Amino acid sequence: MAGTTLPGRLIWQVATVTDVRDETPRARTLVLDVPQWPGHRAGQHVDVRLVAEDGYQAQRSYSIASAPGDTSVALTIERIDNAEVSPYLCDVLHAGDGLEVRGPIGGYFVWDIAQGGPLFLVAGGSGIVPLMAMLRHYARATAADRASIPVRLLYSSRDWDDVIYRKELERLAELPNVDVRFTLTRAAPAGWNGFRRRIDRAMLEQVAGPASDMPRVFVCGPTPLVESVSAVLVELGHDPSRVRTERFGPTG
Amino acid sequence: MADKPFIARGFHSHRAAAPAGRLPPGQYETRDFPVLSAGPTPRTPLATWDFVIRDSAGHSVRWSWDELHALPRDTPTVDIHCVTKWSKFDTRWEGVSIDTLLDGARAAGVRVGGYVLAFCDGGYTTNLPIADVTGAKAWVAFGYDGVPLPPEHGGPARMLVPHLYFWKSAKWVRGLQLLDRDQPGFWEQLGYHDRGDPWREQRYQGD
Amino acid sequence: MRTEEMRLDGNAAAGTLRELFARDVTAAIATCAGCGAEGPIGRLLEYGNGMGVILRCPSCETAVLRVVRTPRWLRVDASGLSLLAIPESVVIS
Numbered sequence: 001m002a003g004t005t006l007p008g009r010l011i012w013q014v015a016t017v018t019d020v021r022d023e024t025p026r027a028r029t030l031v032l033d034v035p036q037w038p039g040h041r042a043g044q045h046v047d048v049r050l051v052a053e054d055g056y057q058a059q060r061s062y063s064i065a066s067a068p069g070d071t072s073v074a075l076t077i078e079r080i081d082n083a084e085v086s087p088y089l090c091d092v093l094h095a096g097d098g099l100e101v102r103g104p105i106g107g108y109f110v111w112d113i114a115q116g117g118p119l120f121l122v123a124g125g126s127g128i129v130p131l132m133a134m135l136r137h138y139a140r141a142t143a144a145d146r147a148s149i150p151v152r153l154l155y156s157s158r159d160w161d162d163v164i165y166r167k168e169l170e171r172l173a174e175l176p177n178v179d180v181r182f183t184l185t186r187a188a189p190a191g192w193n194g195f196r197r198r199i200d201r202a203m204l205e206q207v208a209g210p211a212s213d214m215p216r217v218f219v220c221g222p223t224p225l226v227e228s229v230s231a232v233l234v235e236l237g238h239d240p241s242r243v244r245t246e247r248f249g250p251t252g
Numbered sequence: 253m254a255d256k257p258f259i260a261r262g263f264h265s266h267r268a269a270a271p272a273g274r275l276p277p278g279q280y281e282t283r284d285f286p287v288l289s290a291g292p293t294p295r296t297p298l299a300t301w302d303f304v305i306r307d308s309a310g311h312s313v314r315w316s317w318d319e320l321h322a323l324p325r326d327t328p329t330v331d332i333h334c335v336t337k338w339s340k341f342d343t344r345w346e347g348v349s350i351d352t353l354l355d356g357a358r359a360a361g362v363r364v365g366g367y368v369l370a371f372c373d374g375g376y377t378t379n380l381p382i383a384d385v386t387g388a389k390a391w392v393a394f395g396y397d398g399v400p401l402p403p404e405h406g407g408p409a410r411m412l413v414p415h416l417y418f419w420k421s422a423k424w425v426r427g428l429q430l431l432d433r434d435q436p437g438f439w440e441q442l443g444y445h446d447r448g449d450p451w452r453e454q455r456y457q458g459d
Numbered sequence: 460m461r462t463e464e465m466r467l468d469g470n471a472a473a474g475t476l477r478e479l480f481a482r483d484v485t486a487a488i489a490t491c492a493g494c495g496a497e498g499p500i501g502r503l504l505e506y507g508n509g510m511g512v513i514l515r516c517p518s519c520e521t522a523v524l525r526v527v528r529t530p531r532w533l534r535v536d537a538s539g540l541s542l543l544a545i546p547e548s549v550v551i552s
Contacts, residue, residue: 010477014258038331047474056280058265061471086264092262100258105473107483108501163356224464244501247471250464288508289462336509365512374520403460419510441532442511442527456529 002023012049014098023076023164027126028090029065032073034101040064042133043110043246044077046103050085060085061236063129063220063246067136068112073101078126080249080251085161109246113141113220114249117149118213122229124156124221128164129249131220135172145223152179153216154207156199156225159187181207199225201232213238216244223247275339276450279395282338287404290438294373294403294424301408304427305357313360316426317408318324323348323356326391330414332421345412346395350385350428353392356400357430361382365432370411372413373424378438379446380413385428389415392425417448418454462506470499474513476500479535482545490542493521500524520538 016074019031035064045063066074080092087176111119119138121131131153138151153162157163163182173180183195183203217238219229226247234240263278275281298317306312307394315323325348333339354364368378386388392400393412401407405424413420419439445454453459465514469476473485493520496518503514503523511527523539 009481010474026509032534045470045473051257052264053259054428055257055262058263061474088260089262090304098258099260102474105477105483106470106485107473108485109470157465183279222464223466227463246501247467247468287462287464287465288510289512290508290513290523291462291515292504292506293462293467315476375522439510440525441533441534442525442526442536443529444510457527457532458531 005044008038010102010157012100012102015101016206017095017099018072018094018095019095020093024162024166026162026170027076027078029074029076030089030093030099031066032075032099032101033071033198034073034103037071037073038104040073040104040133041106041110041112042068042137043087043130043132044104044106044133046073046101047105048075048085048089049100049102051100052090060082061105063133065129067133067140069137069140073103074131074232076126076129078251079165107153109218109220109244111137111216113145113149114136117151118153118209118215119149119225120215120217121151121153121154121157122204122217122219122221124199125158125162125248125251126164127219127221127226127246128155128219131218131245132165132168134218135169136162138178139175146175146177150177150207152180152181152207154181154182154183154199154203156185156221159184160192179207199229201235202234204229205236208233208236211239214239214242216242218244218246220246221248222251223249256444260429270288274341276333277453279333279337279339282340284338285340285343285405286334286336286338287400288336288419289423291374291405296373296408296424296426299406302426303353303409305353305362305430306427307363307365307430308432309363311360311362313357315356319400320392320409322323325386327395328391328412328414329335330412331390332414332418333418335419335444335450336456338384339450344395344397345391345392347409347412349388350390350392351388353428354386356408365429365430367434367452368423369429369431369435369437370422370425371429372422373426373440373445376419376422376424378411378422379431379435379437379440380416381434383449384447385421386414389413393402417445417450419444420448465508467505469514470504471498471505472507472514472524472526474527475512476524479526479532480545482544484545487543487545489523489540491516491519491521491523492539492541493523494519495541511543528534
């Protein structure tokens with residue numbers, strides 16, 4: 001259903017958690033029912049606000065994992081030890097609870113089929129979340145649309161158990177025109193013959209495809225990864241205006 | 253009519269409870285030392301670093317890195333309080349008291365007024381009443397926890413004014429502009445308090 | 460933990476900027492008053508750390524936009540922004 005975004009206020013609303021599911025030992029997906037959700041674009045996020053009884057407040061942003069067009073909103077949260085918000089969202093919140101959110105937010109780090117490709121996605125850790133919304137959006141496109149848009153994903157994780165959406169990504173990799181590469185930085189399973197190091201120039205030269213293809217590039221994850229990857233891609237000849245970045249800060 | 257905020261079930265700050273009386277209102281103790289910076293980390297070579305105190309008539313005095321280190325120094329152990337609500341107890345510093353530096357400034361003919369504006373590499377500024385940087389309350393600190401102050405925490409040198417919210421302890425400080433009238437600095441222009449006493453919860457203008 | 464590891468970008472400021480502008484501006488093109496560089500708000504570097512929003516030019520580090528919410532005011536310093544070009548509405552499909 002096509003529509004136009006209307007200018008207007010972005011308001012805080014209380015969403016209801018309808019489902020929680022563990023993706024990895026460290027990451028959990030929350031499925032939310034948000035009143036009057038207007039729909040979203042792949043790559044957008046919501047802000048989440050937690051207010052305690054004593055008035056203490058904490059606010060964070062979380063990327064939307066679900067594909068545009070879904071009526072519910074899925075957020076995937078990576079639990080960071082001793083942090084303030086993610087342990088609450090991962091350990092305490094359960095189905096039936098309310099959660100204050102506002103969104104959808106964003107207009108730069110977004111991708112729709114209509115923008116075309118090729119598409120090169122680079123994720124570190126929980127940086128996969130907004131890129132997954134893009135991939136899920138892609139998977140729902142017509143075969144004809146997908147045929148004209150090759151997609152490559154390079155996804156860096158600590159180890160194989162930390163790969164969020166692993167099975168779904170392996171299925172997506174079976175689509176014609178979709179290439180998924182994992183790199184593991186701390187430990188790999190027996191028999192692993194994929195990459196075994198942090199993303200570097202040699203890996204990007206191998207995986208990114210030629211700059212002359214002019215892919216739309218989206219890089220998301222910890223700030224150091226995002227900055228080094230985007231700098232290398234520009235060195236490799238990619239047009240900086242086609243390399244879009246979203247930094248998640250020191251962790252992520 | 254104000255809306256009642258939605259209270260998140262079971263959410264409370266995880267930060268540790270602290271001994272009564274030691275935490276200013278609205279603060280929580282942390283054992284970390286969070287890094288908050290309003291801009292990228294400056295890198296000034298010590299060979300060119302200096303600390304300047306100047307007045308509005310154009311009189312000034314400067315100390316090189318070596319000259320600063322030749323001055324008598326203190327090793328204060330203090331609690332620090334960030335306006336973002338974390339407090340850290342018993343932080344150990346090394347530096348030169350602002351009293352010592354102001355004495356040197358007066359001796360050089362620089363006129364001390366009612367206010368100072370600390371200025372820093374990277375352009376950060378913060379304003380303080382003179383009474384809040386004198387009387388053994390403030391330092392130019394270049395050591396933290398027994399080692400040279402790391403760049404992410406303001407090294408080579410920063411202000412240390414622990415009785416006020418920590419945004420007043422300007423990182424990468426390079427000098428003090430002495431003023432007769434208060435002049436808001438980087439955060440104060442945007443609405444943070446001109447003085448910033450955590451015990452009176454002076455977070456914002458008008459508090 | 461260094462500042463450069465912690466900084467975010469204009470995407471993180473998008474929610475606050477929605478309080479100022481009636482629509483998302485992360486794709487809007489900002490011209491830096493310090494050096495004249497142009498680029499999307501999403502590419503500005505964000506250093507607010509919970510005290511406010513500080514968006515800096517990736518070329519010259521000038522603070523292009525600063526926003527702080529206090530109980531009584533939402534204060535905006537746009538002196539580092541010499542021009543802002545906001546694209547027209549987007550189609551959601």
